Amino acid sequence: MILSVKDVHKSYGKEKVLKGISxxxxxxxxxxxxxxxxxxKSTLLNIITNLLTADSGNVTVLGKSxxxxxxxKDISFMQDNSVLYEYLTGYDxxxxxGDVQGISRKQITDTADWIGISSYLNKKVGNYSLGMKQHLLLTMAVLNAPKLLILDEPLNGxxxxSAIRVRExxxxxxKSGxxxxxxxxxxxxIDRVTSTILFLKNGELIKENILQHENICYELVVNDIVKAQSVLEEETIPVELMGSKLRIYMEGSSLGGVFRILEKHEIKLLDLEKIVLGTEERYQKIFGEKGDKQ
Ligand SMILES: Nc1ncnc2c1ncn2[C@@H]1O[C@H](COP(=O)(O)OP(=O)(O)OP(=O)(O)O)[C@@H](O)[C@H]1O
Known part of the structure; x- marks a missing residue:
């Protein structure tokens, strides 16, 4: 087990921010x-890396508290750029x-080469752009070749x-494990990097398996869209009108079952398209258009 988070709760005063995250x-x-x-999100990542204490719950990393x-030795947290000293160089x-963790000079220069920061490593950080700072922070975080790397908004700004480079x-x-x-x-x-997403809403995680179901839907063109919507809804199949198409969220129902319902009501299927919802659409479906704090 690489990471286990069990029933983590955290409140600030009366505000319950995390309500049993596992x-x-x-x-x-x-x-x-x-x-x-x-x-x-930051509260949870800070708790995992023990920068913040949870009110209750447990976190283990590679079997250790x-x-x-x-x-x-095994995990790293990429901090935000407030941890950098403007008057020191990237190499400093x-x-x-390296000195604290016993990392050789060669490993430092190899890692800097690999991330692509060698050309400005000897400049003072005060002269770095935001992207250069992010690359330095990433180099600092991966210097110990961590098994678990935690990053809070690494693409921010x-x-x-630069975002493409960090993503790559x-x-x-x-790929290296x-x-x-x-x-x-x-x-x-996010969509280009992973399809495994934990959505945090109202202090709780929306479970992945629910999301995987919702990830795929179908858009149908039929000869009577109003009737099709009504008969599918009667059978408790989640549907949504998308212009002249009817979108069906599978959520446990089979496509064969949908076809049988349409056939029974003499509704003709004229076209069918499989849609894989992107993260943005899934996000809007969960949080609403604005994605405001709920
Ligand atoms: N030290 C603190 N004292 C009081 N309230 C706090 C503190 N830190 C965070 N909060 C509150 O806890 C809630 C969660 O904050 P947090 O920074 O973890 O959210 P986030 O999802 O990382 O937000 P963002 O995406 O804006 O960075 C917010 O309502 C915030 O105001």
Whole structure:
């Protein structure tokens, strides 16, 4: 087991931010934590990395409690750029981590080369752009070749070129066996990196298996759309009018069952298209158009 989060609760005063969060990561993968502003994503990531204490619940990383300092050999948390010192160079930051964790000079330069920051490594961080800072933070986070890498909004504020590069690096890290847990608002980017998404809503996680069902739907063109909508709804099949098409969310019902209902009511099927919902559409379906805090 790479990560186990069990029944984590956290309140700030009367505000209950996390109401019993549980999930497990069993094998190396990329998992995204998605939710509206203020839904508790940072709170949850800070609790997992023991920067914040939960009111109750348990977190274990590779079988050890997250309170055991030994876990930091195996996990890394990519912090935001407030942890950087403007008057130090990128190399100074990496060397500091190298000294603390016993990482060789060669490993530092190899990692910097791989991330692509070598050309500005000896410049002071005060002269870095936001994208350069994000790349340095990522290099700092992967220096110890972590088994679990946690990132809070790693694509935040990046221009498209930098965002693409960071995304590619995450995919490469995953291919080399690193498990990645990241939070993000950039849903289009998330879609390109992973389809495993934990949606945080009202302090609770929307379970993945429900989402996987909702991920696929069908759009039908029929000769009598009003009648088709009404007969399918009578059979409690979730449908939605999409212009001249009828969208059917499968949620446990089979396509064969839908065809039989239409046939029974003498409704002709003229066209059928399978739709895989992107993260953005799934997000809107769960949180509503605005995705405001609920
Ligand atoms: N130290 C704190 N004291 C009081 N309330 C806090 C504190 N930190 C967070 N909160 C509140 O907890 C809620 C969750 O905040 P959190 O930063 O975890 O959400 P988030 O999903 O990461 O938001 P965003 O996407 O905007 O970064 C918010 O309502 C926030 O105001």
């Amino acid at each position: 999930f497990e990561i069993e094998k190396p993968q990329i998992i995204a934590l998605v939710g509206p502003n203020g839904s508790g 997250n309170r055991n300092p030994d876990i930091f 930051h990496l060397q500091f981590i 990046l221009d498209p070129t 690096l995450l995919v490469e890290l995953h 690193t498990t990645i847990l990241l939070s993000s608002h950039n849903l289009a980017e």
